[in-house]
Amino acid sequence: MNAPLVASAPQAKDFKSDYKPVWCPGCGDYSVLAAITKALASLELRPENVAVVSGIGCSSRIPAYTTCYGFHGVHGRALPAATGLKAARPDLTVLVASGDGDGYSIGGNHFLHACRRNVDLTYIVMDNHVYGMTKGQPSPTTEPDWSSKLAPGGTGLREFHPLVIALASGANFIARAFSGDPNGCATLIAQAVRHPGFSFIEVLSPCVTFRPEQRGWKNAVHPAPVAPTDDPGRAARRLMTDDGFNIGVLYQGNRAPFRAEKARAMAGVAELAAGFALQETP
Amino acid sequence: MSLDDAYAEFMQRAYAMELEATERYAQFAEQLDTHNNREVAKLFRKLSEVEALHARRILDEMGWASVPALPPAFAWDGEEGPETAPFDALHYLMQPWHALEIALRCEQQAQKFFEDIAAGSAPQGVKAAAAEMAGEEREHVRLIREWMQKVPRPAAGWDEDPDPPHVSE
Numbered sequence: 001m002n003a004p005l006v007a008s009a010p011q012a013k014d015f016k017s018d019y020k021p022v023w024c025p026g027c028g029d030y031s032v033l034a035a036i037t038k039a040l041a042s043l044e045l046r047p048e049n050v051a052v053v054s055g056i057g058c059s060s061r062i063p064a065y066t067t068c069y070g071f072h073g074v075h076g077r078a079l080p081a082a083t084g085l086k087a088a089r090p091d092l093t094v095l096v097a098s099g100d101g102d103g104y105s106i107g108g109n110h111f112l113h114a115c116r117r118n119v120d121l122t123y124i125v126m127d128n129h130v131y132g133m134t135k136g137q138p139s140p141t142t143e144p145d146w147s148s149k150l151a152p153g154g155t156g157l158r159e160f161h162p163l164v165i166a167l168a169s170g171a172n173f174i175a176r177a178f179s180g181d182p183n184g185c186a187t188l189i190a191q192a193v194r195h196p197g198f199s200f201i202e203v204l205s206p207c208v209t210f211r212p213e214q215r216g217w218k219n220a221v222h223p224a225p226v227a228p229t230d231d232p233g234r235a236a237r238r239l240m241t242d243d244g245f246n247i248g249v250l251y252q253g254n255r256a257p258f259r260a261e262k263a264r265a266m267a268g269v270a271e272l273a274a275g276f277a278l279q280e281t282p
Numbered sequence: 283m284s285l286d287d288a289y290a291e292f293m294q295r296a297y298a299m300e301l302e303a304t305e306r307y308a309q310f311a312e313q314l315d316t317h318n319n320r321e322v323a324k325l326f327r328k329l330s331e332v333e334a335l336h337a338r339r340i341l342d343e344m345g346w347a348s349v350p351a352l353p354p355a356f357a358w359d360g361e362e363g364p365e366t367a368p369f370d371a372l373h374y375l376m377q378p379w380h381a382l383e384i385a386l387r388c389e390q391q392a393q394k395f396f397e398d399i400a401a402g403s404a405p406q407g408v409k410a411a412a413a414e415m416a417g418e419e420r421e422h423v424r425l426i427r428e429w430m431q432k433v434p435r436p437a438a439g440w441d442e443d444p445d446p447p448h449v450s451e
Contacts (some may be wrong), residue, residue, distance in 0.1 A: 008429055012423070018316070020312050020316055021312075021313070021316070022316055023313075024374065025310075025313040025314060025319075025372035025373060025374045025376075026313075026369070026370045026371065026372040026373060028369065028370065030309065032314065033367040034309075034369075061288075073421055179369065180361065180368060181362070181368065182360035182362065182367065183358070183361060184361060206370060208370060208373075215370050218370070221435060228442075229395065256437075
């Protein structure tokens, strides 16, 4: 019996480092890590051609768990670092990993401007509606009535709606994935990487320690009932009435991504350095 | 599609199913090692080795020298393979009985997967192979049930930790 063989196609394990994750057993982030490695393998990329940039938080540990180039940066500042990297090395595939605290609170302003700049990045936010690493404080996406020892009775604050914000700010690809479906999540990540410009994937990734009730998300998620649209108006209406559990590509725009080649041609390193040279005084 | 092609595709899927289960149990073992639950980690590692043997046997049976490519439209009916335990099935205080409970569910799902193919409209050769594999999975279900008799059933409150990792006062 002759079956087709895969000779040297990259495998997901080629993208996994020897460092063992220290997330809580059952954490959704394990699954997102598996999805990222599967997606990179399916795209037939090589680890040395990929960079994973992150900020701070449970999800931001991901770069160390891959064999790609990695940058575990400053809280909320993953996107500026990634933008600079992509501008300087447009040949690299750049993924950015974040969480709802890192990405939407401390890094909220950078999120808006990264969408607006539309640099060719893939932004993967593992959203569990809580600050897990710092022991369970409410995050921007926490429900207003979620009561905990740190926020008795809940915050009473309306949740941040990252997908709507991304659309309004100019992101070119918007999707929602669920960590409980690592194969589906991998497919969405691969689509996002292929799509030019700033691609944003919100991954619902349960925190089994501080939000054990999120294990129930597996019963709440469902495929988005409509095909992706490139019409921002239609996407806005869909997202504004979204139940938070639609899984799939929700917007696929066609705005040309920002490319830094032109700027680089005009200003080489020597030219830039000259601009900072101290003037000699007579 | 010829019978040979249909049979090869069926075996590719069976192989993928075993491989996915192998990897998941190995991931579980790593997670519990990290959290110093060595007893359950060892059990998951054992389960991973068993699934790897099953995968290896398919390769040998088919004479495949390496990992077969999956059919282009390959996808499971569910989110993952029928023998793959869900990522969120773990708890850091879980006991061997819980691990076996997870394995039991996976074997039962695998048994049903093959039984459905055996009862479906696939070519006769595929149906016969599926029936044989369903029989093997049924045997695994029996073995795990026996195994579960030999480990203590967790007492109520097994997941209560007097020194929990998330004191938030």
